[in-house]
Amino acid sequence: MNNLKLLRTEKHLTMRELADKVGICYTTISSLETGKRPFNLDHLQRLSKFFGVSYDYILGTSDERKNKVVFTDVTQDGKITKIQMEFLKRVEDLNVKDMEQVFDYIDFLKSKGSK
16 A cells, blocks of 8 residues: 555645645545555655655655665765765655755856856
8 A cells, every 4th residue: 555645644744735735636636545556656756755755665665755865985986076976965865745846956156157
């Protein structure tokens, strides 16, 4: 079974409130929760972004709420610098919303001509 109802109730939301917040029809939320309807990519993207969890967690195929990304240090062969590796290590535990804020800040710095 999927974790949509668990996520929704953790935030103390009704199905209708969740539907309004993520832009998915109330009847679709109901059908997704009960398994009467499969998730499509749009549903997963909206719900993952809202709850800050992985698609797999929503689908119930993983107990990990966030995707675990393992970075190996490839600085020895010159493909990535040490500062880039440090950046990757620092952002790996951020949720989707926080990661988008990091991207926005990077875009802001680039627009100022920072290097």
